[in-house]
Amino acid sequence: MAKKVVATLKTATGKDWAKVIKAVKSPKTGAYTFREEMVPIDQVQDALKK
Known part of the structure; x- marks a missing residue:
């Protein structure tokens, strides 16, 4: 399963x-x-503030 995640990234x-x-x-x-x-990269700061 991890291989699929790495491949899609x-x-x-x-x-x-x-x-x-x-x-x-x-x-x-x-x-x-x-x-x-x-x-998404543009929402990283919002995710850290939660």
Whole structure:
């Protein structure tokens, strides 16, 4: 499955996207988890502000 993602990101339209990885602290345990999402390059700052 990862090979498909890598292959589609190398196309001309795939260069318009960015992978955003955020560390989110759990209110219950206090442990950090990482959330990943693919967003268009022009919306990266908005995704980080959420």
